[in-house]
Amino acid sequence: EAGVTQFPSHSVIEKGQTVTLRCDPISGHDNLYWYRRVMGKEIKFLLHFVKESKQDESGMPNNRFLAERTGGTYSTLKVQPAELEDSGVYFCASSRGGLAGQYFGPGTRLTVT
Amino acid sequence: GDSVTQMEGPVTLSEEAFLTINCTYTATGYPSLFWYVQYPGEGLQLLLKATKADDKGSNKGFEATYRKETTSFHLEKGSVQVSDSAVYFCALTNAGGTSYGKLTFGQGTILTVHP
Numbered sequence: 001e002a003g004v005t006q007f008p009s010h011s012v013i014e015k016g017q018t019v020t021l022r023c024d025p026i027s028g029h030d031n032l033y034w035y036r037r038v039m040g041k042e043i044k045f046l047l048h049f050v051k052e053s054k055q056d057e058s059g060m061p062n063n064r065f066l067a068e069r070t071g072g073t074y075s076t077l078k079v080q081p082a083e084l085e086d087s088g089v090y091f092c093a094s095s096r097g098g099l100a101g102q103y104f105g106p107g108t109r110l111t112v113t
Numbered sequence: 114g115d116s117v118t119q120m121e122g123p124v125t126l127s128e129e130a131f132l133t134i135n136c137t138y139t140a141t142g143y144p145s146l147f148w149y150v151q152y153p154g155e156g157l158q159l160l161l162k163a164t165k166a167d168d169k170g171s172n173k174g175f176e177a178t179y180r181k182e183t184t185s186f187h188l189e190k191g192s193v194q195v196s197d198s199a200v201y202f203c204a205l206t207n208a209g210g211t212s213y214g215k216l217t218f219g220q221g222t223i224l225t226v227h228p
Contacts, residue, residue, distance in 0.1 A: 042218045042221065043221070048214065093157075103159075106156040
């Protein structure tokens, strides 16, 4: 089966611009997660979808971040407007069920200048 | 809240050396514990897991034992290879948390193995 894919692999934008990251989970995986790793620190949870519903968005840093999962398939994470501290690697993961292993995408490296 | 602490890196070893990467955790309830690995240019891959106390997870020569009494899940390998060079992340998920399946990660340990 195809793995989790993310697009783009790398994005460089200026402060104040908008960027949209996309994640395509493994087919049939109802659970989709977004994580972020900033400046070599630990990977931190952003939010969790079950199908198209947000199960937990407690890790979203502020209202500049908007995540959607239309139709319970792919998901997008929009940052608007981007700030310098948003730079980092954004990972997406999917799984079949709560405690099943999560399969990660390769990540999107976001650089805000 | 839940947290995971890993030994500071980077770790540099010669091929065939013994590897230990320490990991301790703080969590309520009965967490499941994981080790993920990220090879250069790739995404995170699940290396091994353990879901209850005294369970031993193993894969590719790596192993880790869930020690509830010491709240630890140390990663070990008896003889490392150059191909093991990667970043290793310890993580937990807690069924008692608000998001079932959400992972809490340690800061990652960079391992470099020289021939």
